[in-house]
Amino acid sequence: MEMHIKAFLNKISLVASVIATLILVSILLHPPETCIPHYTPHNALKFPRSTCDSHHHPRPFSTPEKKNHRLWSTSAWLKKVKSYSQVFTDARKFSPTHSSVSFSLLSNTSKTLCLLAGAGQEVMALQHIGVSDVTAIDLVDSPPLVSRADPYYLPFFDDAFDFAFSAQFDTVLFPSRFVAEIERTVRIGGFCLFLVEECTNKEVREIVGLFKRGKFVGSDKLIVSGSKMTRIAVRITNSTAY
């Protein structure tokens, strides 16, 4: 390479490194304002994502335990837990409308599955009345009461539970798939209890009709946290009889 071209290239690289150094120094002296707030609707519930966030939006640090403690002492929470406790106490000796017999859907030792359990009010209610083996799932977890799992592909063995409960059957997108997973994971002779918005006998029959191995135990109407609801109990059987 000819000498003067080489000298020219050297000069260029020297100038380039000087410019790079100057830029670096100026960045160090004046940090750029890149802390744009990441706004999402749930932002208020999240911890700061970077030190940048916490620097610009100081927020008291709150542990999940503290948050739960606050949530669990709200009157809305306590009211719901109380309502569910009554629902489960009744389920120990369930006397459906128009039935002279009562059924023990649930005992203290029942392995219990709560589906779409939200923040876990029903789990707390079950624990309060003495049912200790409770597994609760929803699409979003809510530790320590509710774990995350897909209700349409339950991560549990066949016949793993004695009792299944859901107060969210109304909101389910694929009811037959939801019911099929309950029938798979609840043992023969076990029970399923749904709490749905108050409905007619015809609607109750439609819901029970989704069970392939379910036998209708009975239903009744009740008030849960101020709302009119219908409670539907189904026994999981070995046959397709309804």
Ligand SMILES: *[C@@H]1O[C@H](CO)[C@@H](O)[C@H](O)[C@H]1NC(C)=O
């Ligand atoms: C169930 O557990 C509760 C709370 O521990 C207790 O008060 C109740 O007597 C138990 N019921 C039965 C039938 O053992």
Ligand SMILES: *[C@@H]1O[C@H](CO)[C@@H](O)[C@H](O)[C@H]1NC(C)=O
């Ligand atoms: C369920 O039915 C099958 C076939 O009819 C039978 O072999 C099995 O023993 C039954 N299981 C129970 C728990 O009744």
